[in-house]
Amino acid sequence: MRVPVTDSHTHLDMQSGTVEAALAAAAAVGVTRVVQVGCDLAGSRWAAETAAAHESVWATVALHPNEAPRIVLGDPDGWSRQGARVPGGDAALDAALDEIDALAALPQVRGVGETGLDHFRTGPEGRAAQERSFRRHIAIAKRHGKTLVIHDRDAHEDVLRVLADEGAPERVVFHCFSGDAAMARTCAENGYFLSFAGNVTFKNAQPLRDALAVAPLDLLLVETDAPFLTPVPYRGRPGGPYLIPLTLRAMAQVKGVPEDTMAEAVAANTDRAFGAG
Template structure:
């Protein structure tokens, strides 16, 4: 990407803060982004290029329904080997009849068959009790069916859980045998983080970890060992504190990595090395 020069930028055309983000001591992976959102329509390729320039080796884009499942696959095809696709139906998009759900998830499974090189997981799936538009019964039905899809296809799952921790954990413990995954954008307690770890699953943190009032999140992050941590943005949402109020993008996850490093008493390089290895292992990235 060609960057314009101006007197406030360095010799390579970037500001000092941008240069710090570009020259990393370790590779990085954004394990959860939504770069298909309209908010990226004007500069999507530039956003991806900024991540590449900053040392990122992969971005995993997560779908929320059948249409966006196709979109994340398209992104993975356009940016082969760098962008990867996770397909599925988000709990807030699961409000449909049993017959319609069957048709929708059959289409999602067909995408897995047609694009095995691009699809690396099922998600984001789970339970969301914050929004009230979709019944808990509909959400649970879609959740259970998609856990079964993941089991049969030997794919990891990406879990969305909002104000539904007891039920989410119960569904996984009851119906998730043989399935492994990650609790994305973790927002639970220390005890809930421990239960996720007891399942043998991963825990991922986003930019809200850096917010001044997020001490409970930092306490939870402190008990998650480095070999169970993932790094994410949830772009375009939840920009970290230094970028708060702006559109989030993968390169901003470096601020979250710095916060994880502080919580664990280590450095950015160690956190990035661990989270990159964990993402590669969970999603079987080469």
């Protein structure tokens, strides 16, 4: 790409190879910065450490929505890397959130997330813990003046409800936006950023492209969510930040603008969303 952009959401710790190799491959195609996203305590610590060590990496820290119920239930499976059963309960969740709060204060940490609600993988028994965690993350983001990065899966109405209840932080990013055109309009009315990933290139993703079509250009971000959601024609393989150009070009086609125009908008939006410099 002729205009440098940022991968606004990636998981380098879940990708093969070294951080240095991933950053070099990304830079070679014009992706000059990545936002490394934490999903649990170990991953959030790693994100903060990696961002401190690499100028082209920014960090976000959080407990993933599916992590909070596991902590409360004392279940180390899934996202958790603690390796042993923990006592569980609200006290365990509070302790984990206290550490996220401390990490959020670090200067290289630009956001709090990914947090939010996931009604696809978490059943009714875990939703109270999930919502409690989400509300606490909102407070952490507001206290430290950091961007709130939202994971919203099959929970659009509840995510918007909690944001309205708590009062959204100044900057909110809907990571891997998954809503329809109506949801996109609602987010835009609230000034929330919409970040699109490689799934916008999928054949069956017309509702997502319809949402992109109505989303304002000045609220769009681009991401990989790598190693997940790898864009066509590499769908099914592990992704990486170097594949951002494929998604950005697809976004430009949907919006009916030149690639450089899309890249310039995304670059400016990312600086507004996470802070320039």
